[in-house]
Amino acid sequence: MNFKQSMKVFIRNNQKLGLGEIFRIVKEEVGSYYKVVFQGSPVKVFYNHELIHAEIPAGMLVKTTYGIGRILDSPKSDADGYFHYEIEFMNPRVKKNLKETVIKKIMPGVRQVKDLNPGLIIPSQIHGLFITGYFLDYILPTDSRFQAICHGRIEAFPYQISVINQVLGNYPSRFLLCDEVGLGKTIEACAVLKELSLRKIVNRAIIIVPASLVLQWKFELESKFNLDFTVFDGSLIRKLKRDNANLNPWKTKRMILTSLQLARRDEHRKLIKEVNFDIAIFDEAHHLRRYHNSSGSHRKTKNYELGEAVASKAGVVLLLTATPMQLNPFELFSLIKLLDPAMFPKYSDFMEFKEKISHYNFLLRNFEKFPKLNVFEKEFMINSIIELFDQESWEINENNIKNGLYRREGWLRQKLVGKITEKHLLSNILIRNKKKHAFHGKLPKRKIKIVLIEPNPEEIEVYNALRQYITHVYQRSM
Numbered sequence: 001m002n003f004k005q006s007m008k009v010f011i012r013n014n015q016k017l018g019l020g021e022i023f024r025i026v027k028e029e030v031g032s033y034y035k036v037v038f039q040g041s042p043v044k045v046f047y048n049h050e051l052i053h054a055e056i057p058a059g060m061l062v063k064t065t066y067g068i069g070r071i072l073d074s075p076k077s078d079a080d081g082y083f084h085y086e087i088e089f090m091n092p093r094v095k096k097n098l099k100e101t102v103i104k105k106i107m108p109g110v111r112q113v114k115d116l117n118p119g120l121i122i123p124s125q126i127h128g129l130f131i132t133g134y135f136l137d138y139i140l141p142t143d144s145r146f147q148a149i150c151h152g153r154i155e156a157f158p159y160q161i162s163v164i165n166q167v168l169g170n171y172p173s174r175f176l177l178c179d180e181v182g183l184g185k186t187i188e189a190c191a192v193l194k195e196l197s198l199r200k201i202v203n204r205a206i207i208i209v210p211a212s213l214v215l216q217w218k219f220e221l222e223s224k225f226n227l228d229f230t231v232f233d234g235s236l237i238r239k240l241k242r243d244n245a246n247l248n249p250w251k252t253k254r255m256i257l258t259s260l261q262l263a264r265r266d267e268h269r270k271l272i273k274e275v276n277f278d279i280a281i282f283d284e285a286h287h288l289r290r291y292h293n294s295s296g297s298h299r300k301t302k303n304y305e306l307g308e309a310v311a312s313k314a315g316v317v318l319l320l321t322a323t324p325m326q327l328n329p330f331e332l333f334s335l336i337k338l339l340d341p342a343m344f345p346k347y348s349d350f351m352e353f354k355e356k357i358s359h360y361n362f363l364l365r366n367f368e369k370f371p372k373l374n375v376f377e378k379e380f381m382i383n384s385i386i387e388l389f390d391q392e393s394w395e396i397n398e399n400n401i402k403n404g405l406y407r408r409e410g411w412l413r414q415k416l417v418g419k420i421t422e423k424h425l426l427s428n429i430l431i432r433n434k435k436k437h438a439f440h441g442k443l444p445k446r447k448i449k450i451v452l453i454e455p456n457p458e459e460i461e462v463y464n465a466l467r468q469y470i471t472h473v474y475q476r477s478m
Contacts, residue, residue, distance in 0.1 A: 063105035211259035285319035
């Protein structure tokens with residue numbers, strides 16, 4: 001069957017999802033797939049053979065663009081394959097023959113396959129596979145939120161679960177993951193990718209990393225998450241072009257892992273821009289740079305142009321870097337523009353916000369230790385909050401603030417923290433954990449010792465030649 005936009009469907013092997021509506025059809029050379037939205041669930045991706053055209057039985061209440069009504073009879077099919085229903089509305093009392101596209105919601109009652117009449121005869125072999133699948137689903141240890149963590153070969157730390165939860169809870173997710181070196185940004189990104197794949201939200205994915213990290217990422221994806229990514233290099237692309245010169249090679253595989261150095265080339269970047277990826281991950285994202293001139297103009301590197309080409313069309317974007325605050329402010333602003341161009345329309349808007357970050361951090365930090373502050377610090381804290389909310393519609397006064405700060409009223413304290421967090425815009429797209437907070441002092445103390453080395457003349461000559469070569473190659477690649 002050829003499914004159409006806004007058709008009501010349900011899934012052959014997953015009763016729990018209930019009724020869904022096709023809201024987007026993605027057609028590609030290698031086959032089409034459908035994006036389906038469900039009541040109370042995120043968008044999921046399915047192929048034709050996984051869908052069944054849903055027939056809503058007579059007697060059910062539905063919410064339509066004309067109001068709430070009751071279906072009176074079995075549907076009739078039109079030439080395009082859409083169902084038409086005879087629906088009786090209560091206010092005013094009238095009957096209408098309407099196309100299924102006007103149905104926006106099924107009222108409680110139709111939640112599973114058994115509530116519907118799909119008109120499908122299922123062979124006994126398929127029945128057996130369904131039963132086996134549900135049995136395995138029952139006996140395997142699962143967490144309805146994080147199947148990727150439960151079924152992956154990892155033992156996630158609490159701070160990693162917190163990151164994964166925050167990213168998944170803000171779909172379509174677009175985040176800077178900026179944990180300190182060694183805290184497992186790769187694991188967090190892979191877990192998000194695996195979870196979205198299990199939920200069938202991700203159909204196409206691309207991971208772009210420095211060339212030296214390609215094999216490491218390939219190993220992590222396969223060994224810990226059982227994700228099979230195709231490594232795109234020059235030889236594979238040449239082979240794909242030989243096999244079919246008219247086909248974009250970047251559209252031939254659904255899960256792609258490639259190097260930044262390859263993907264940024266003009267001929268590849270133009271082809272990558274034609275692909276709609278459901279998720280894009282950049283490791284060492286600080287390499288995606290723009291340079292700001294004193295005149296106010298800026299120059300994009302090829303790396304940044306690649307980032308724009310991918311991020312502008314991808315649904316979920318994760319930029320991984322351990323050094324966000326060590327970047328030049330304009331470079332950090334440029335990364336934010338890749339994720340959310342509307343957050344700071346101009347660089348001046350970002351700099352104005354940046355000046356307030358320390359103040360917001362001060363207020364949030366002092367919430368925890370307010371009772372221990374001296375009289376002057378408490379007064380400054382209260383006045384700062386009053387000034388912060390001066391233009392807000394929410395009623396705020398010194399009494400309310402004190403109640404919140406002294407934790408006399410938990411809901412009020414929570415609202416105050418929430419208001420300040422709202423103004424701290426970076427918290428919506430930037431996540432950063434530090435080792436001292438992640439492990440609460442359980443890490444061994446590091447003893448740093450500087451060792452002076454006196455190079456001989458030959459070593460100095462080699463060092464200078466190597467430095468000059470690297471500088472030349474780097475400038476040429478930009």
